[in-house]
Every structure is written in C-alpha cells, then in structure tokens.
Amino acid sequence: MTHKIAILGASGYTGAELVRIIATHPEMEIVALTGDRKAGMAMAEVFPFLRHLDLPVLQKIEDVDFSNVDLCFCALPHATSQAVISELPRDLKIVDLSADFRLRDPAAYEKWYGKPHSAIEMQKEAVYGLTEFYRDEIRVARLVAGTGCNAATGQYAIRPLIEAGVIDLDQIVIDLKAGVSGAGRSLKENLLHAELSGGTHAYSAGGTHRHLGEFDQEFSKAAGREVLVQFTPHLSPMNRGILATVYVRGEPAAVHGALAARYADEPFLQVLPMGQLPSTRHVGGSNFVHIGVIGDRIPGRTVVVAALDNLTKGSSGQAIHNANLMLGLPETMGLMLAPVFP
Structure with a gap:
C-alpha cells in the first residue's frame, strides 16, 4: 500500500x-x-x-x-x-x-x-x-x-548518561557548532556569504537559545529532577551539519559503556570506539548520528562529541x-x- x-x-x-x-x-x-x-x-x-x-x-x-x-x-x-x-x-x-x-x-x-x-x-x-x-x-x-536540530544532537549525547546515572547532573556543558541551513532559507544580512564566510561566532549565549526549553524538559524528565545545562551554539560557515562537544563529570569508560549499551540496537546511532571522535563530513545527507567519547586530562572528566546532519x-x-x-x-x-x- x-x-x-x-x-x-x-x-x-x-x-x-x-x-x-x-x-x-x-x-x-x-x-x-x-x-x-x-x-x-x-x-x-x-x-x-x-x-x-x-x-x-x-x-x-x-x-x-x-x-x-x-x-x-x-x-x-x-x-x-x-x-x-x-x-x-x-x-x-x-x-x-x-x-x-x-x-x-x-x-x-x-x-x-x-x-x-x-x-x-x-x-x-x-x-x-x-x-x-x-x-x-x-x-x-x-x-x-x-x-529542534540542536536539541536532538545534545540529547543523543547526554540522555543515556542521565538515564544510566554515570554523570554529575549539575556539571553539563554543551558547546555546539551548527551549519547555516539551520537558520532557514529566508534572506538575512548576517547570513550573506561576505558576512559569514571565513568566521565562526557564538549566538544566543548565556542561556537564551530556545532549544534550552527542550533540554530543560527532556533532561529533567529523564532525571526525575530539575537539570539545567550550559549551552552555547555557534554558527559555522558550512551548509549542513551539527557538531556538539559535551563536557561532563563522569568516568570515560562508564560514559562510553552507557552510550554503547543504549544505542546497541538503534539503526541510526553509531557509537565509535573509545578515543575516536566524529566529524560532520561523515554524516552529511544521511540519517545517521556518530558519537565519540574521550577522557579528559583531568581525572573524572569526559568529553562526548556528537555529529549529525541538521536537515536530515x-x-x-x-x-x-x-x-x-x-x-x-x-x-x-x-x-x-x-x-x-x-
């Protein structure tokens, strides 16, 4: 049919x-x-x-x-x-x-x-x-x-960690780079090639981005208590793609294990081997999400990086x-x- x-x-x-x-x-x-x-x-x-x-x-x-x-x-x-x-x-x-x-x-x-x-x-x-x-x-x-495309990227990186209880819920930082197509097709002066190409800038910083509403709603629901994250998006001079770098307090092995277990049977979520990090160029035009985990030099801290195509x-x-x-x-x-x- x-x-x-x-x-x-x-x-x-x-x-x-x-x-x-x-x-x-x-x-x-x-x-x-x-x-x-x-x-x-x-x-x-x-x-x-x-x-x-x-x-x-x-x-x-x-x-x-x-x-x-x-x-x-x-x-x-x-x-x-x-x-x-x-x-x-x-x-x-x-x-x-x-x-x-x-x-x-x-x-x-x-x-x-x-x-x-x-x-x-x-x-x-x-x-x-x-x-x-x-x-x-x-x-x-x-x-x-x-x-929201930013909200999805951050949640794929963090939500399983909240559900598994392997990170400090009060120390989550999301640094995100987004492609220009996420701003839509309408003409905007700040998105002209001469205004945007060759540079990257933060926007909606300090807790003003609307996708924080989704983070607040979904992370708090998963945790059973209020969870507020720090989130700063950046506009990057690429057509497609989002790369979210997430900083958490938690042991790298536990973080990687929680993500790998949660997404083991998910067809579009791919957790890379420990220490490998994703790139937007490897998910462009697809429905896949690549997630990588690496330990920080500071003991007990971990970096999680998630990449997806914002339009797909x-x-x-x-x-x-x-x-x-x-x-x-x-x-x-x-x-x-x-x-x-x-």
Missing part, C-alpha cells in the same frame, strides 16, 4: 529535504506540496536539484484536498503551524517540523517563544519526536512534534522516521541513505 503524503512548506530547506528523501521511499507518494509565496510554481523552478522528479505544482494550503492524504508533514515557520494544524482534518496524521508543539508546558512555550500558545489542546496531544526515546508513543500518535537526522529524516512508525512501516524504510562524501 502506498501512503499519500502532503508537505506544507515545501519551498524551504526542510521541505526540500523531505522531497529528496521521499522520492526514493517505496511506500510514500507525494500528492500535494505547498509554498504560499511560490504557489503556482514547479518545484524544479524553486529547487533545480529536484528537476528530475515528477512532482505536484506548489499551491496554497487552503487549496489542498486533504481527503486523499494519509499523512501531512508541516515544514512551516514557528507560530504558523499552530493555526494551520488546528484547521486540518482530525483524522489526518501529522508530523510537525516547527517548534510549535515541542514543549508540553504552555508556560514554558510562552517563556521561550515570547507569546501564548494558541492551540493548547493540540499541544497536550502532541508526542515529542525524538524517535529512539518515544517510538512506542509515536506509533499510536496523531500529531508528532519534531525536535536533525529534522526531515527524523520526521520520516516518525512517519514510518505512525504508518506501520519498517522504521528504516527510505532512510538508509549513505552519507555524501567528500
């Missing part, structure tokens, strides 16, 4: 990534694509790298016939998804790639996003989309909220992983793409 798929917001980077992956998925067929500002255009005009595909013309959301759609991916801007998803048919399965349904507490959403949530009941219904930790809930969900495993690949579960398909279907190298 081929499942009919709609992608709302197909003219952005995550929308295009969804199309790229679904194009070779044996059990999904794209029947509707939207891009309000580019309605009436072919995807080949918006993304020439997709010109080999026979795809629907972009249209406005209100013109989509959802009666023939089994599952909808929403790759819309933050805050837009709340209003749009609230109007979609109640029998439609939805994977939302925005931040709108990630935080369970309405007060936390208002704190981090600066406005009250406008779809509280749907927020209560949403399942957090970190697939490896919520797959049972995702299988039976109607609405899945995809994680950090967003669209994760969304398809969740959709596979929601549709009763093998969860790796369409996602075993090898990384692109060099």
Whole structure:
C-alpha cells in the first residue's frame, strides 16, 4: 500500500529535504506540496536539484484536498503551524517540523517563544519526536512534534548518561557548532556569504537559545529532577551539519559503556570506539548520528562529541522516521541513505 503524503512548506530547506528523501521511499507518494509565496510554481523552478522528479505544482494550503492524504508533514515557520494544524482534518496524521508543539508546558512555550500558545489542546496531544526515546508513543500518535536540530544532537549525547546515572547532573556543558541551513532559507544580512564566510561566532549565549526549553524538559524528565545545562551554539560557515562537544563529570569508560549499551540496537546511532571522535563530513545527507567519547586530562572528566546532519537526522529524516512508525512501516524504510562524501 502506498501512503499519500502532503508537505506544507515545501519551498524551504526542510521541505526540500523531505522531497529528496521521499522520492526514493517505496511506500510514500507525494500528492500535494505547498509554498504560499511560490504557489503556482514547479518545484524544479524553486529547487533545480529536484528537476528530475515528477512532482505536484506548489499551491496554497487552503487549496489542498486533504481527503486523499494519509499523512501531512508541516515544514512551516514557528507560530504558523499552530493555526494551520488546528484547521486540518482530525483524522489526518501529522508530523510537525516547527517548534510549535515541542514543549508540553504552555508556560514554558510562552517563556521561550515570547507569546501564548494558541492551540493548547493540540499541544497536550502532541508526542515529542525524538524517535529512539518515544517510538512506542509515536506509533499510536496523531500529531508528532519534531525536535529542534540542536536539541536532538545534545540529547543523543547526554540522555543515556542521565538515564544510566554515570554523570554529575549539575556539571553539563554543551558547546555546539551548527551549519547555516539551520537558520532557514529566508534572506538575512548576517547570513550573506561576505558576512559569514571565513568566521565562526557564538549566538544566543548565556542561556537564551530556545532549544534550552527542550533540554530543560527532556533532561529533567529523564532525571526525575530539575537539570539545567550550559549551552552555547555557534554558527559555522558550512551548509549542513551539527557538531556538539559535551563536557561532563563522569568516568570515560562508564560514559562510553552507557552510550554503547543504549544505542546497541538503534539503526541510526553509531557509537565509535573509545578515543575516536566524529566529524560532520561523515554524516552529511544521511540519517545517521556518530558519537565519540574521550577522557579528559583531568581525572573524572569526559568529553562526548556528537555529529549529525541538521536537515536530515536533525529534522526531515527524523520526521520520516516518525512517519514510518505512525504508518506501520519498517522504521528504516527510505532512510538508509549513505552519507555524501567528500
């Protein structure tokens, strides 16, 4: 059985990534694509790298016939998804790639996003989309909220360590480098080539980045107590990729053992041999996460490094992983793409 798929917001980077992956998925067929500002255009005009595909013309959301759609991916801007998803048919399965349904507490959403949530009941219904930790809930969900790409990377490195009790919960530092595509496709002066190329800079430092809301929520839930981490992201002049370097107080062997045990049966999580560290260039364009562990020169301290592609495993690949579960398909279907190298 081929499942009919709609992608709302197909003219952005995550929308295009969804199309790229679904194009070779044996059990999904794209029947509707939207891009309000580019309605009436072919995807080949918006993304020439997709010109080999026979795809629907972009249209406005209100013109989509959802009666023939089994599952909808929403790759819309933050805050837009709340209003749009609230109007979609109640029998439609939805994977939302925005931040709108990630935080369970309405007060936390208002704190981090600066406005009250406008779809509280749907927020209560949403399942957090970190697939490896919520797959049972995702299988039976109607609405899945995809994680932030930075939040996913940090959680893959840290969450098993919290669950195994092998680190000091009050001494966790996340230093993260993110590629430019994570900022979206809209024109921004600070993302012009001349403004960005040749340099790296920190942003949202001092505990102001919105993905801290996800860290607070998920780490505290895993620990059964409040866990607050230090987190500083940096914008790096690369198109794709996230590299998170995490500093923890804990014994290297115990840290490595906890990660290796937790991910032993996970198809997309690969823990490298002790002492080997990952690179973003080895996961680009794939749904894989590479995690490395090395001891620090200070006894009792350990460095964990995690690498993933922000557009694939950090967003669209994760969304398809969740959709596979929601549709009763093998969860790796369409996602075993090898990384692109060099």
